[in-house]
């Protein structure tokens with residue numbers, strides 16, 4: 001297959017079952033690298049410069065890693081356990097760090113997430129919160145959508161009495177360009193079930209404030 005073909009045609013052929021996944025991935029990396037190279041050329045950069053010689057492929061590989069959550073089969077397989085203790089209070093994992101890329105500008109936004117739920121019949125291991133967050137963060141993303149997707153995942157897979165996610169993040173597209181407001185924090189929240197009740201939300205905020 002020639003690399004001069006248009007991306008649409010290459011995509012179709014790459015989807016054929018005969019092609020190995022590894023080959024598909026390598027071909028995709030090379031296609032992305034060629035687009036990156038075109039941007040660098042358009043910007044008037046000298047690609048014979050040592051520091052730029054392999055930038056196209058470095059960026060392609062970086063996207064491959066940062067947008068890992070777009071790939072089929074990367075959704076976290078979260079095992080749930082029966083709630084044998086009959087635990088009926090809030091479970092919270094707070095200050096979980098994350099990095100994502102703003103889908104409007106393709107520059108990073110990053111910060112911390114606070115995730116809580118009140119179990120019904122099933123519980124999950126605490127480390128799983130971070131894996132769910134990571135999966136949805138590794139793609140061009142909106143903070144609002146990320147918040148909703150994490151709480152939605154808990155709702156669908158755990159069927160808790162309720163769940164709540166708060167994300168605090170800094171957006172480099174706000175800090176480095178446009179209105180240029182370094183340090184501004186964007187806070188989003190999403191709730192399900194009993195978290196619609198004010199006392200439950202207050203308990204969440206109470207747990208957040210504790211040092």
Ligand SMILES: [Zn+2]
Pocket residue numbers: 102103104105106171173174
């Ligand atoms: Zn942005």
